[in-house]
Amino acid sequence: MTGPLSGIRVADFSRVLAGPYATMILAELGADVVKVEHPEHGDDTRAWGPPYAGGEAAYYLAVNRGKRSVALDVKHPSGREIAQRLCADADVVIENFRPGVAERLGVGHESVRQANPGVVYCSIIGFPGGDRPGFDATIQAESGYMHITGEIPSKVGVAITDVLAGLNAAVAILGALHRRATRGEGERVEVSLIGSALSGLVNVAQSALVSGEEALAYGNAHPTVVPYQTFEAADGRFVVAAGNDRLFRALCAAIGREDLGADARFRTNAGRVRDRDALIAELAAVFLTRPVDEWIALLGAAGVPSGKIRGVLDAIRTADGATLQVRHPTAGPLELVRTGFTLESVPADRDIAPPPLLGQHTHELLTELGVTDDRIALLGRAGVIRQATHQAKRGPVEPA
Template identity: 40%
Template structure:
């Protein structure tokens, strides 16, 4: 990359020319590097020869013969198999890292240093390298060596203390948001480090992102509520701690979600339910009153919504100008005309599956659009291609293969 201005063409992408060496697996790292790949970076996914990324084996369900989990987070990458347990394999990795712009890894804390693949070692050959390490608890602190999984991070970071029904058991969010959140923070940090590198003569730097830190940061206003009051917030189901009504209500055939998020919506909401009497009820006059008298209001509204089907309730709210929606499942999500209009369902050609549907990228640019240009790679699909690009001749590659360094 250079800091020179350029006039982008319609087929250029923001990170064209950037090389990312992806030594991560499972979710947090691959989610981060998929975003970089969507933005145009050449992402080289380094995998173990004996099975590759663990998520390749996480099935059912499968998409054709591929793990549905694996394909969801590994598009726009090329796969090279490399045995990092061997010194020869690690030396090949050092060669790749010497020409990369970014390295992403999520091995246990200390493993890359043990292998001689840590930032201090690799920056000697490549001082411009942006090196991002991802872990459960971070690289320092009394818990840095603990194993970590998403459900643990949702529990330790506070998310499960505020998720679930009131007086009910704690509930994990349905997707692995600790991994996804940390992956998003990692992408932001990498892009910031690249910008800093390009704007000056500072070279690369080391980035440390942890799942726990990400969950703590995501507590946002819940953390602020605690700091302000000294009382830890609890579980409230779909309700909002400082807005009412802002929640799901049960109908005759499902649920409707309503967001009465400003004072001017409250009269509209009441009229939509033919309950104009509530507008001037002193218990519910302003939002602070509605929050304070939430239990009484909930009982009234539960009874009202129980009279309508979900479609009827949504229609009444929308006609009155009150934000509302039914709770959509995946089929309904991808049938949504707005989702389709925004290209959030795309297809890519896969060598064994054929046309593969995928969720699109939410990043939309006016001049340098994101694109799905590569299918989630087969294990080692690009090993020879990549090694040739990095100066390895056919004889050397064959020798590495014979010794199980690359296959």
């Protein structure tokens, strides 16, 4: 694959979401990501369905494109030796085992660094120190996300702490690769879900620190910007985000309530926050008089940010170029959501490998590592490795 990370190999021992999301980003940037999975069940998310496509769960398909899969039992001595060989040849190693597991498997940081001093080694954990496991739901509870979300404590509808951790891991790995390129030194990277979540609280966390007071839940409103929330229209709900005084005045003019913009109570954001209830009551009464689409058009013409509350599929179909298509070996044409960035040097229509079948590239990878065909066959009979045998579906891939 073309991209700024072309020539970089990533040995990926991670599974589920945070690690695979990070390595998918690296793959999008051109890295050769080798996904190491257990030969019997593979990544946990392969079975996290329905829905399924071609026998693979949508969860797995979401974050594993652009990678090669080697199905390898790292607990077996022969599998461990191959994993160590892979790590010795890698530029990046990433894992999210429970503390101590990587060391027991022979692929911990110290053993990998001794064989490969220039390696960038990344561990993703739930909580720093100790052996406490971390899953998104518990991290959202412990980090304050549930406390500030919804009218009652509510979980964000996607595993946001894993996504944040994956982004943090990708950024840290890129920085470490740059350091290695300029100074010739490897790096130890550690990313925690709880740290990523707390960092992601940004202004809410800082407001709590500055005020010394516990953050409050504002539902679909904003704690320090008004009006910045959902409103009921004649036929549904929509969002208005008047993020500064100029936009507030433009909002008032657009809805025919210039008097609100001139009201001394509402001239500044601080005043609007202080007298939030009075202002919102006035705006709510106006917004009930027209349907959502009319308000969106009217506010859009005035330059006031607003948005219809859409379902996920509606949002994907409405967005411009949000998806791409790949040809999956068992699912055939498969539509996937693009990452949120583009690079001018990397064509958007380039060929991207689909999420791999379990062990789809085992023989290929082992051959690259110098394992002979006879030994590969022996390892296969012993259950140490697995090579996928599915035949790829034929036919053209239509543009998304």
